[in-house]
Structures are given as structure tokens and as C-alpha cells.
Amino acid sequence: MSELLQFLFSGLTVGAVYALVALGFTIIYNASDVVNFAQGEFVMLGGMMTVFAYAAGLPLPLAALIAIVATAGVGVALNKLAIEPARGAPVVSLIIITIGASIFLRGVAQVLFGKQIHRFPSFSGDTPFRIGGATILPQSLWVIAGGLTVFVALYLFFTKTLTGKAVLATSNNRLAAQLVGINTNWVMTLSFALSAAIGALAGVLITPITNTSYDVGIALALKGFAAAMLGGMGNPKGALVGGLLLGVLEALTAGYLSSQYKDAAAFVIILLVLFIMPQGLFGIKQTERV
Amino acid sequence: MSTLLSVDGLGITFGGLRAVHDVGFSLQPGEILSVIGPNGAGKTTLFNMISGIYHPGAGKVILDGQDVTAMRPDLLARRGMSRTFQNLQIFQNMTVLENAIAGYHLQETGSFMADLFSLPASRARARTAKDGAMELLARVGLDRAAETEAGNLSYGKLKRLEIARALALNPKVLLLDEPAAGCNAVETEEIDHMIAEVAKSGVGILLVEHDMKMVMRISNHIVVLDHGEKIAEGDPATVSQNPAVIAAYLRAEAGADAGAAHA
Numbered sequence: 001m002s003e004l005l006q007f008l009f010s011g012l013t014v015g016a017v018y019a020l021v022a023l024g025f026t027i028i029y030n031a032s033d034v035v036n037f038a039q040g041e042f043v044m045l046g047g048m049m050t051v052f053a054y055a056a057g058l059p060l061p062l063a064a065l066i067a068i069v070a071t072a073g074v075g076v077a078l079n080k081l082a083i084e085p086a087r088g089a090p091v092v093s094l095i096i097i098t099i100g101a102s103i104f105l106r107g108v109a110q111v112l113f114g115k116q117i118h119r120f121p122s123f124s125g126d127t128p129f130r131i132g133g134a135t136i137l138p139q140s141l142w143v144i145a146g147g148l149t150v151f152v153a154l155y156l157f158f159t160k161t162l163t164g165k166a167v168l169a170t171s172n173n174r175l176a177a178q179l180v181g182i183n184t185n186w187v188m189t190l191s192f193a194l195s196a197a198i199g200a201l202a203g204v205l206i207t208p209i210t211n212t213s214y215d216v217g218i219a220l221a222l223k224g225f226a227a228a229m230l231g232g233m234g235n236p237k238g239a240l241v242g243g244l245l246l247g248v249l250e251a252l253t254a255g256y257l258s259s260q261y262k263d264a265a266a267f268v269i270i271l272l273v274l275f276i277m278p279q280g281l282f283g284i285k286q287t288e289r290v
Numbered sequence: 291m292s293t294l295l296s297v298d299g300l301g302i303t304f305g306g307l308r309a310v311h312d313v314g315f316s317l318q319p320g321e322i323l324s325v326i327g328p329n330g331a332g333k334t335t336l337f338n339m340i341s342g343i344y345h346p347g348a349g350k351v352i353l354d355g356q357d358v359t360a361m362r363p364d365l366l367a368r369r370g371m372s373r374t375f376q377n378l379q380i381f382q383n384m385t386v387l388e389n390a391i392a393g394y395h396l397q398e399t400g401s402f403m404a405d406l407f408s409l410p411a412s413r414a415r416a417r418t419a420k421d422g423a424m425e426l427l428a429r430v431g432l433d434r435a436a437e438t439e440a441g442n443l444s445y446g447k448l449k450r451l452e453i454a455r456a457l458a459l460n461p462k463v464l465l466l467d468e469p470a471a472g473c474n475a476v477e478t479e480e481i482d483h484m485i486a487e488v489a490k491s492g493v494g495i496l497l498v499e500h501d502m503k504m505v506m507r508i509s510n511h512i513v514v515l516d517h518g519e520k521i522a523e524g525d526p527a528t529v530s531q532n533p534a535v536i537a538a539y540l541r542a543e544a545g546a547d548a549g550a551a552h553a
Contacts, residue, residue, distance in 0.1 A: 160412075161405040162395055169381060169392055175343075176379040180459060181367035181396040 002133025007255040008248060009131075013140040013209065015247020016147030017043075020202035021224025022231065022239035023150055024195040029234050030158070030171045031191035033091050037098045038078060039199050040221025041105040045071045046200025047212035048109060051118040060120065068200040074105070075196025079188055102217065109214040122208040143205045150198055151240045158236060167191060171234075223266075230270050232283025241281060246270070293352075294319050294494040295371075295463050300339055300349035301518075309335045310518040312349070315511075317463065317494040322485065324497040324505045326529075327515035328538055333498045334376055336515065337467055340496070341373045342366050353463065368396060370462035374452040374469060376498070382441035386432055386451055389440050390423035393458025426454040431480065445472040450481070457488065464488065465496045470504055482508055506530065514538070 021039055028036045046067050053063035082097050123142050128135035157164040169177040170187045177184050202220075203212065210216070227246045231238025246266055253265035273281065296316035302309050310332040317323050325333050339346040345360040352358070353369055361369075381389050397419075404412040427433045430450040435443065440451060449469060456464055466485070470478040478501060486508055489495050499505050505512065505526070512529040514522040516538040522529055529535055 156406050160408060161402055163402060165392075166395070169384075172381045172383050173379055175363070175375075176381055176392075178363035179367060179373065179379060180392045180455065181364050183362075183364045 003255070005132050005134035007251045009134055009136045009140060011248035011251030012244060013137075013143050013247070014250065015227075015244035016144045017202050017206045017220070017243075018223050018227040018246050019147045019240045019243025020150060020198055020205075021220050022228035022243045023154055023236060024199045024202075025224060025228045026234055026236055026239045027154070027167070027191050027195040027198070029228075031167050031187055032083075032094070033171060034083070034094045034098065035225065035233075036192075036195065037095065037221055037225075038102040038105060038217075039195065039224060040217030040219070041102050041109070042071050042075065042196045042199025042217075043203040043206075043220050044109060044212060044214065044217040045074060045105065045196075046203025047207035047216070048113050048118065048203070048214070049200075050204050050207065051120050051212065052113065054120045060123065063120075064204040067204060068197050071200035071203075072193040072197040075192040075194075075199075076189055078196075079192035083192075084185070084188065102221065106214055106217060113214055115214060117211045117213045119207060119211040137209065139205075139208045143209070146201060146205045147240070147243070150201065151236055154236045163190070226267065226270050229280055230273055232280030235280075235282045238280055238282035292319075292355075293317070294321075294354060295340075295496070296352045297336075297340060298350045298352070300336065300346050300351065302335060302339055302344060302347045308518055310339065310515075313513075313515065313518075313520050314349070315513050315520075315523060317496060319462070319492045319494050320489050321510045322489050322495045322497060322508055323511045323513065324499060324509040325513050325515060326499070326502070326505055328541075331515040331538075332518040333515055334467060335518075337373065337465055337496070337498060341371060341465055367459055370460075371465070372456040372459040372461035372463070373465035374449070374456050374467055376467040376471065378445075378448050378452060380440050380448055380452060380455075382439075384440055385436065386427065386438050386440055386443065387420070387423055387436040389451055390427055390454050390458055391419050393426075393455040394419040394422055396459055423454075423458060426457055427451075429457075429484065430454045446474070446477055449473060450477075453481070453484070461493060463494045463496065467498045468500060469497070470499060470501050478504060 021043060024039045024042065025035060028034055049067035049070055050063045053066050054060055058066070078101050082101055083094060086094060086097060122137070122139040124138040126137065128137050158168060166177065166182045167187050167190070169180070169182060170184045174184050223246060224243070227242035228239050229242070230246060231240070231242025249266045249269055250262040254262040257265065293316045298314045300313045301311045313336060315323065325336060327333055335344065338344040340351050342361050342363045350357060350359050353366070353371060356369070358366060358369060381392060384392070424433060424436065427436055430453055432447060432451055432454065435447065440448065443451065449472060453466065453469060469485070470481050473481060482504055485495060485497070497505070497509070509526055512523060512526055513520060514529060514532070514535050521534045521538060522532045524532070
């Protein structure tokens with residue numbers, strides 16, 4: 001029992017990070033139907049920049065804040081320099097552009113930050129809490145709390161605020177959105193900033209546990225993407241549940257079978273779900289008029 | 291009466307094709323101005339230039355005394371220009387009501403935080419928008435379909451929904467691109483009445499329509515295009531007697547017949 005609990009704890013921690021990455025996918029997807037494969041690099045940048053700002057002598061919270069804001073800036077630049085000039089191109093081309101951007105960002109990070117593994121200390125020490133025979137790191141609680149907070153904030157943003165609805169309207173029909181007075185360029189800028197900031201936050205929260213290096217983004221983007229697909233692309237609830245589910249599945253497979261199979265097991269289950277429910281767990285059926 | 295919208299020397303070329311050349315007219319508040327012409331005459335292209343979808347190669351669009359040439363559609367919407375499309379621009383995944391409410395968002399002056407926490411002020415505003423939207427839907431006869439997903443409506447109903455959304459913006463100028471296409475005789479007459487009513491409230495209406503009976507019935511002023519150029523303008527009676535107009539339409543028909551004969 002305590003063993004199961006232990007696996008659940010570590011699964012939820014990793015799952016919360018996947019959920020944050022998936023939430024980042026959700027925002028940009030909602031605004032533009034584009035799956036931004038540079039999302040993992042935002043996570044990397046968040047962690048990396050915190051490492052270097054902290055090493056430069058800034059207090060940790062300030063370093064984290066700077067990293068998040070700077071990463072949001074990178075997101076805006078990505079939109080302005082790479083996505084906006086290609087407006088009108090098919091979504092697939094835009095997705096390929098984001099893959100290019102992810103390779104570019106990884107390259108720049110490798111040059112700037114080096115190939116070593118970096119880390120900074122946990123927010124509230126490393127003394128684990130004991131719960132029911134299992135242990136959990138204080139940093140894990142930070143990660144899980146961060147994931148839940150971002151989820152609630154985004155959920156309210158999309159369902160309650162005019163700005164959030166403008167994002168959804170832009171995704172649904174960009175021209176119609178413009179016709180009702182929505183500045184769709186601004187919506188895109190906002191989406192990339194928000195999405196990058198959330199990615200960076202994930203990086204800040206997880207780096208004390210997993211450490212970071214220039215190439216952590218690839219795996220995270222892949223897992224976050226899988227989580228978003230599992231939950232249903234475009235739905236914040238789907239992103240959260242998909243992320244947590246994926247994390248727990250991995251932890252259980254690693255614990256009870258073998259850590260060699262943890263990725264395989266997770267992806268097999270995702271495939272099964274998608275065979276039965278191609279829209280994901282919370283996705284809405286898409287209808288297109290011809 | 292001051293001019294609401296004036297179009298002066300508007301033109302655009304696509305590659306070597308001169309789609310619209312040197313077209314000008316002016317629209318007064320409460321006036322219904324129709325743009326007619328054979329297929330391919332450049333009517334929709336003209337609309338697209340006026341409403342900021344295309345950047346005109348030449349000429350000016352003046353709205354309320356201000357130059358709005360090639361301005362983005364969202365900025366035009368804020369200045370009181372609203373339009374519908376021949377091939378529909380609807381939020382397909384939203385309900386009919388949500389589509390109409392979307393048109394209201396410019397009139398809402400929401401506070402981000404009030405919305406986020408559903409404060410009473412924010413709820414009251416949402417209610418106002420909803421009531422207003424329902425009223426407009428009733429006006430176009432879609433109030434009973436309010437909760438239907440827009441993607442499931444018939445073409446004729448979607449046309450009316452698009453008009454309702456355009457009206458929700460409370461426009462000064464309304465551009466309607468074939469509002470009666472795909473509607474039956476009864477629906478066409480309803481749209482007739484609605485357009486006349488909207489015009490009566492002081493909105494200037496620019497209309498592209500193929501239903502000549504409707505155009506002759508409701509227009510104050512008609513501009514005739516052929517091959518991208520203005521060949522005539524005036525009141526319905528004058529225009530329908532104009533030899534150049536009759537020739538353009540006859541030629542278009544003869545061309546269609548000849549095409550059919552060759553096929």
C-alpha cells in the first residue's frame with residue numbers, strides 16, 4: 001500500500017509537469033489550431049534562465065520571475081518573427097515552423113548555457129514529508145500546486161473573461177472574430193506569451209527535482225503533447241487530466257513492471273484510448289461544413 | 291445630410307487582371323445603396339476592399355470623414371462598419387445565441403478581474419448582452435434555434451444569423467453580401483423588411499444582391515458594375531432603363547447561352 005502511494009506521489013509530480021506543458025499546448029492551439037512543438041523549449045528556458053539568474057546572485061523568487069517573463073518574451077518573438085509572417089499558410093506548415101523554432105532554441109541554449117546539467121535548490125528545503133508510509137518532497141507539492149493553480153486560472157480565463165472568449169472565437173473563425181472587432185494579432189501575441197510563461201513556470205518548478213539541460217524540452221514536449229491528445233486537444237480540463245493520468249501511468253509501470261517499459265506502457269494506453277475515442281477523453285467532436 | 295461612407299477611385303489588380311477600376315460612390319445615413327452587375331463584375335471584390343479584407347491598389351475609403359482605406363476589419367468594426375459574407379463567416383462550433391452575443395462584445399466594457407470572479411456587475415452585463423442578442427435573434431426569426439449549434443443550421447438560417455451578429459455591433463454602415471441568397475420567397479421578403487427597418491433607424495446599407503426584384507424594391511440608389519468598372523448609377527427606375535446596363539446584362543446572358551451551346 002505504501003508502495004502504491006509512493007508511485008502515485010511521484011506520478012502526480014511528473015504528471016503535473018506534463019499537465020503544465022499540455023496546458024501550454026492548449027492555449028496556442030485554442031488561438032490558432034497550431035500545435036506548438038517549441039513548448040518543451042519554453043520549459044527548458046524557464047529552468048535555465050532561473051539557474052543563471054540565481055547563480056548571478058539574485059534571490060530565487062526574483063530569478064524565477066525574470067525567467068518566466070523573459071520566456072514569455074521569447075514566445076512573443078516566436079510569434080512575431082516566425083508565425084505571423086507565415087500567416088495564411090496551412091496549419092501543418094505552421095507546426096513545422098514550430099519544430100524548426102524548437103531546434104533553433106535548443107541550439108542557442110546549447111551555445112549559451114553549455115551542455116552540462118544545471119540545477120538550483122528547492123524552494124522549501126529537501127526534507128521529505130511522510131504520508132502513510134510513503135514520502136513526498138516539498139518541491140513535489142509545489143509542482144502539483146502550480147499545475148492546479150494554472151489549470152483553475154486558465155479555466156476561468158477561457159469560460160469567464162471576454163479576453164478568453166476572444167481567444168476561442170479567434171480559433172473558431174479568425175475572419176469572423178475580426179468582423180466582431182477582435183484584434184486577432186493581439187490574441188495571437190497574448191496566447192504565445194501566456195503559453196511560454198506557463199511552460200517556463202513548469203521549468204522553474206521541476207528543475208530542483210529533475211535538473212535541467214539544454215535538451216530536456218524534446219521529451220517534455222512529446223509527453224505534454226501525448227497528454228493533451230489523451231485529454232482532448234484544446235480543452236484545459238483534458239490537459240490537466242491527461243497530464244496527471246500519463247504521469248501516474250508511467251510511475252505505476254516503472255514501479256510494478258520495469259522502468260524500461262514506462263514510456264511504452266503510457267503510449268500503448270494512449271493509443272488504445274484514441275482508438276476508442278479519437279477526440280480524446282474530453283474533446284468535442286469536430287464538424288466541418290463543406 | 292452628411293456623407294457616411296464615400297468611396298473614391300477604388301481599384302485593385304490581381305496579377306495582370308484589373309478586377310476593379312476607379313469605382314466611386316457615396317452613401318448617406320439611412321440610405322440603401324445596391325451594387326449590381328453580372329457575375330464576375332467585381333462586386334464582392336469591391337466589398338472586400340471597402341471592408342479591409344483586400345488592400346486596394348488605388349483609391350480611398352472615407353468613413354464618417356476619416357480615411358479608413360485598407361484598415362483591418364476589427365478596427366473598422368470599432369468604427370462602425372459591419373458586414374456579412376456571401377459564403378458566410380460564422381463561429382460554427384458555437385451556438386446561435388453565442389454567435390449573436392459575440393457581436394455584442396464591443397459594446398461591453400468589461401473589467402478582466404470582475405469577469406474572472408463573476409462579480410455582479412459582470413453578470414449583469416452578460417445578461418444585457420444575452421437579452422440584446424435574443425432580441426436580435428427574434429428579429430431575424432432565429433430565437434427558437436438559440437441553443438442550436440450554428441454548424442447545424444441551414445444555409446438560409448445562417449445568412450440571417452450573420453445579419454443578426456452584424457447588427458449586434460450597432461453599426462453605422464452595414465455591408466450585406468447577397469443576404470437573400472439561398473432563402474425562399476417568404477424569407478426573402480422578411481429580409482427585405484428587416485433591411486428597410488434597419489435603414490430607417492439611420493444605418494447606411496450597402497447591398498450586393500442578385501435578386502433584382504428585391505434590389506429594385508428596396509434600393510434608394512443603385513451602382514452598376516461591369517468588368518470592374520462603374521457603368522451607371524442612379525435611382526432604380528433610371529438604372530433599369532439605362533441602355534448600357536441592359537446591354538451588360540444581355541451580353542452576360544448571351545455569353546452564358548453561347549457557353550451552354552458550345553458545351
